[in-house]
Amino acid sequence: MIVAPLLRLSQSGARCTSFLHRTRPSSINSYVCSGGTSIGASRAQCFSTSFPRLQGEVLDRTRNIGIIAHIDAGKTTTTERMLFYSGFTRRIGDVDEGSTVTDFLPAERARGITIQSAAITFHWPPGDGTEGRPSPADPTLPRSALSHTINLIDTPGHADFTFEVMRSLRILDGAVCILDGVAGVEAQTEQVWHQASTYRIPRVIYVNKLDRDGAAFGRTVREVSSRLAVYPAVCQIPWFQGGNGPFVGVADAVNLQGMRWKEGEDGRTVKMIDLQQLDEVDPSLAQELRRARIALVELLSEQDETIVEKFFECEEDHLALSSMDVTESLRRCVLDPKSRIVPVFAGASFRNMGVQPLLDAVVDLLPSPPEAPDPEVSIGGVKGGLRKLRSGDLIVEQSEKASTPEKGKKKKKTCPTDPKDAIAKLQSCALAFKVVNDAKRGVLVYVRVYSGSLDRNSLLFNTNLHLSERAPRLLKMYANEAVEVDSIPAGHIGVVVGLKHARTGDTLLSYAGNKATPPEPLTSLQLRPIDVPPPVFFTSVEPHSLSEEKRMQESLALLLREDPSLHVSVDEESGQTLLSGMGELHLEIARDRLINDLKAKASMGRIEIGYRESGLGASPATTKIFDKEIAGRRGKAGCTALVEPYNEDDITEAMDEDTLVASTFEGNQIIIRAPGLQMEQTSRGYEETSPLLPPGLDGVALRTSLQNGALAALARGPQFTFPMHNTRVTLTLNPAEHLFGNDTTASALSAAARLATSAALQALPAGPGTVMMEPVMNVIISVDEASLGSVVHDISSSRGGHILSLDEDVPLPGTDASTPDSGPAEDILPPIDPNRVYAPPDPFETSSVGVSIPASVSRPRTITAKVPLKEMVGYLKHLRSLTAGRGTFVMSVDRFENMSAPRQKAVLAELRGGF
Numbered sequence: 001m002i003v004a005p006l007l008r009l010s011q012s013g014a015r016c017t018s019f020l021h022r023t024r025p026s027s028i029n030s031y032v033c034s035g036g037t038s039i040g041a042s043r044a045q046c047f048s049t050s051f052p053r054l055q056g057e058v059l060d061r062t063r064n065i066g067i068i069a070h071i072d073a074g075k076t077t078t079t080e081r082m083l084f085y086s087g088f089t090r091r092i093g094d095v096d097e098g099s100t101v102t103d104f105l106p107a108e109r110a111r112g113i114t115i116q117s118a119a120i121t122f123h124w125p126p127g128d129g130t131e132g133r134p135s136p137a138d139p140t141l142p143r144s145a146l147s148h149t150i151n152l153i154d155t156p157g158h159a160d161f162t163f164e165v166m167r168s169l170r171i172l173d174g175a176v177c178i179l180d181g182v183a184g185v186e187a188q189t190e191q192v193w194h195q196a197s198t199y200r201i202p203r204v205i206y207v208n209k210l211d212r213d214g215a216a217f218g219r220t221v222r223e224v225s226s227r228l229a230v231y232p233a234v235c236q237i238p239w240f241q242g243g244n245g246p247f248v249g250v251a252d253a254v255n256l257q258g259m260r261w262k263e264g265e266d267g268r269t270v271k272m273i274d275l276q277q278l279d280e281v282d283p284s285l286a287q288e289l290r291r292a293r294i295a296l297v298e299l300l301s302e303q304d305e306t307i308v309e310k311f312f313e314c315e316e317d318h319l320a321l322s323s324m325d326v327t328e329s330l331r332r333c334v335l336d337p338k339s340r341i342v343p344v345f346a347g348a349s350f351r352n353m354g355v356q357p358l359l360d361a362v363v364d365l366l367p368s369p370p371e372a373p374d375p376e377v378s379i380g381g382v383k384g385g386l387r388k389l390r391s392g393d394l395i396v397e398q399s400e401k402a403s404t405p406e407k408g409k410k411k412k413k414t415c416p417t418d419p420k421d422a423i424a425k426l427q428s429c430a431l432a433f434k435v436v437n438d439a440k441r442g443v444l445v446y447v448r449v450y451s452g453s454l455d456r457n458s459l460l461f462n463t464n465l466h467l468s469e470r471a472p473r474l475l476k477m478y479a480n481e482a483v484e485v486d487s488i489p490a491g492h493i494g495v496v497v498g499l500k501h502a503r504t505g506d507t508l509l510s511y512a513g514n515k516a517t518p519p520e521p522l523t524s525l526q527l528r529p530i531d532v533p534p535p536v537f538f539t540s541v542e543p544h545s546l547s548e549e550k551r552m553q554e555s556l557a558l559l560l561r562e563d564p565s566l567h568v569s570v571d572e573e574s575g576q577t578l579l580s581g582m583g584e585l586h587l588e589i590a591r592d593r594l595i596n597d598l599k600a601k602a603s604m605g606r607i608e609i610g611y612r613e614s615g616l617g618a619s620p621a622t623t624k625i626f627d628k629e630i631a632g633r634r635g636k637a638g639c640t641a642l643v644e645p646y647n648e649d650d651i652t653e654a655m656d657e658d659t660l661v662a663s664t665f666e667g668n669q670i671i672i673r674a675p676g677l678q679m680e681q682t683s684r685g686y687e688e689t690s691p692l693l694p695p696g697l698d699g700v701a702l703r704t705s706l707q708n709g710a711l712a713a714l715a716r717g718p719q720f721t722f723p724m725h726n727t728r729v730t731l732t733l734n735p736a737e738h739l740f741g742n743d744t745t746a747s748a749l750s751a752a753a754r755l756a757t758s759a760a761l762q763a764l765p766a767g768p769g770t771v772m773m774e775p776v777m778n779v780i781i782s783v784d785e786a787s788l789g790s791v792v793h794d795i796s797s798s799r800g801g802h803i804l805s806l807d808e809d810v811p812l813p814g815t816d817a818s819t820p821d822s823g824p825a826e827d828i829l830p831p832i833d834p835n836r837v838y839a840p841p842d843p844f845e846t847s848s849v850g851v852s853i854p855a856s857v858s859r860p861r862t863i864t865a866k867v868p869l870k871e872m873v874g875y876l877k878h879l880r881s882l883t884a885g886r887g888t889f890v891m892s893v894d895r896f897e898n899m900s901a902p903r904q905k906a907v908l909a910e911l912r913g914g915f
């Protein structure tokens, strides 16, 4: 990769210095002026309390970015500095003291970790994001010369919150990936990195904590190439006093200058030292900086034609290229989805070093909303880009599938509207990416607007819940502060206050016309849909008294709106409310939210693994007639149920012409058949009805009530009481035998379906039998070479795991197992040889360009395995003891698997006896 002729260094260095004095624009003039005196301090104070008006903000000067990283890499610490330098806060919050702005939930502050994403808007450089020359940018100045609006989404770093990370990722246009300069690229960094690749999010990397003993920037850069499968474009190298003393600043390979911060200060004053001065102050750093610039230009010229032309114009002098040329080339590469170049920056946020140039990089290198990739939508069974859909390039046929969201629906329908006319009626389209219950303001729904403008008082149709709600108030949020606005335009992030139903992840749209429901196929439009993985831990929730029950249920409903990866169910027999989630910490946080924040007077039981139960064969067809009074009204209905094993991967569908619908719910399938029901479409369009159905009961109500009945029965297995899994329920409604005129209500149908399904399930133990199933996890463990043997042995023999691969430095593909439909799969990229990547030497290392890694540097190894979840409870502590504290792991649910008879016996004995 590196073919730079180092021989030319000394002469070109001298030439370059004068060149720099002549033309170099200062990309950092927002926080320093020449001579190293700060002007940032006064600016910061002046802008800290004044909020800009949304209306004037220019989209080109907006960045919707997120920070992604491994837990504890320093996201919150870096964010706090960003807010401080931008003038947003007057003092730097401290994670360790619990005084940060972004971690604003009490539970987050107490634990020192970031749980929920908070969206914050600030401006960099300080200003209001609107003043100055109009876009597009003046080609002689970097973008960071003018104030930009930055909407920052702080994403969580813990593995239990992967789903939350995915939800935040899908609304980002760009991201900063923070690495811990001591730990390097960690397992979770890899995971989040590849999730970001799924959405093709342009990224820059920031290597943090370079002040810590053992920090190794060079090694981390090489790990970026080997583990993330990208080419690191080293834009800064760390400046260690005297070569291996304390970290004091960075040398900037784009602007060819040293930047030095004073130890112990708040970091607003940065001393800028040009290359010539640097030659005197620290000659070896100056020399390394030249190497870094050469390597950077060489790397860019492999992907970017324009810089090659500029390079020839500069007589092939790497150092003579202007910083603007290098910056623009970096930007082109970052924005090009086919390029594998990722700019790398250095710093120590805790010591207030390196954050302002990182902010410049966010503005200079990451895309504005119109430059970001076209957001993926699905509509009427078709997938494609939203911009393409609006411009008419995405063809949406009014197909049978388009008009019936439920899988396998058989009925033929015709559409009253042409899809093109319907799409033209779309006024705005937004994604609710977060729901937060704010003590002062009530429920806040954070939205990212993708198209049009979301206006105050507009009617929003929720395509997930199929209902409309008005948006009475709109806000622009600044952590705990809010500014009321009249509209949120496309590309922006804001908050809708006053919505009663919208949940995290829902798509909201407004449309022309006064109808309560938009025309088909708009009702099926979904922005970047993601699948919620199945919950694998559960706990019981009990109100302290009967009078507290209502309050508890309301609080639980709110929690579910905030976080759809939590599930609530009620055990029919015991009446107990069960809360299930993705991990132990996930449920612990939910407990904190419920009891401490939402003040529900309830207690939670022990957190347990969510086992499942499955039938080993088919039940007999079982008919039940429900005949009882419900709420003072007689209800009578019947239904026949048959349960049998179901395999989600098996695509052969057990449907016939009498099938009304076949839907899957968390690994189970429910088929509803109604032979001879004579369903018809009403004159109003899509609602179906039948002359045989009693008045007030249409096709939708019929299907929903039967499905709900079957789902309630599936929540409790007949032998082990765990929820059923891999089970197909076929419900047959025979109009002559199961409908009883006006007595057949929706609730009677639901009760009949529940009774029939339960009875069919109860027949299983005496017949083919049932088996317990347990969650099996995909586990990726990062360890060093020395601990590899003991970790593998522990996983495969003590924990009953199955090792899938022992790949050294093989990057993961960009798909996320939990979200198979969330985006285009990234191709498996060919590996990059870290020895051919430029990285400066780490303190006590000698060589730099093309260095081979000394044997003493322990290389990371990746173990991929499938392990039962039960064996992974408390694993981190054990892994740490096996690896002298260095090992890390991430896991996600693979599937539920049948347990062997002895394992089932042992687990049951343990469950009965308690842990």
Ligand SMILES: Nc1nc2c(ncn2[C@@H]2O[C@H](COP(=O)(O)OP(=O)(O)OP(=O)(O)O)[C@@H](O)[C@H]2O)c(=O)[nH]1
Residues within 6 Å of the ligand: 069, 070, 071, 072, 073, 074, 075, 076, 077, 078, 095, 096, 112, 113, 114, 115, 156, 157, 158, 208, 209, 210, 211, 212, 347, 348, 349, 350, 351
């Ligand atoms: N020495 C040193 N410590 C740092 C630096 N940056 C962060 N830390 C410390 O690292 C720890 C974790 O920092 P956070 O900012 O909470 O990390 P995070 O990535 O937000 O963590 P989560 O919210 O849990 O995902 C804290 O104790 C910080 O004080 C740094 O540059 N140098």
